[in-house]
């Protein structure tokens with residue numbers, strides 16, 4: 460319940476405070492039109508929750524830094540695929556592509572996706588009750604606590620630097636909800652320092 464509330468603040472449409480912006484479609488949709496039916500928005504786990512099997516309770520499953528509003532049908536198409544370039548066009552989400560083992564988001568959010576995945580990698584280190592999440596060079600990671608492909612995520616981080624929407628989002632999470640930051644939104648160059 461707190462995640463739904465948070466997303467309505469973090470992902471608010473800057474042009475319409477009654478709406479949120481969906482990550483992959485880029486569509487503006489009423490905050491109240493959320494749920495599980497076709498045409499509604501729900502919570503996309505950018506770090507797919509099956510990769511490490513951490514569920515939707517506390518911990519990574521409710522970490523708002525990697526949760527975004529998304530169209531129910533497009534969320535289902537992304538599923539738990541790893542990230543990579545290529546595939547065929549995703550119906551209802553212009554600029555997104557997918558094949559059997561990977562998903563490519565639209566250009567405007569490629570860097571956002573990369574920085575969310577890499578935040579999860581440094582936030583979750585296996586030193587608490589949650590798995591050590593790490594990026595790798597593979598697709599088809601299945602249920603292991605890994606997401607690829609790192610080289611592509613690094614490229615996306617370079618191509619799509621943080622914009623005002625992403626920076627505001629980081630600040631709202633820090634100020635109002637989790638009181639921690641995604642360091643790669645503040646310092647995208649740290650991606651290259653670490654990886």
Ligand SMILES: [Ca+2]
Pocket residue numbers: 543544545546558559560561562598
């Ligand atoms: Ca692929």
Ligand SMILES: [Ca+2]
Pocket residue numbers: 566567568569570571619620621622625
């Ligand atoms: Ca972006």
Ligand SMILES: [Ca+2]
Pocket residue numbers: 579580581582583584585591592593
């Ligand atoms: Ca880690």
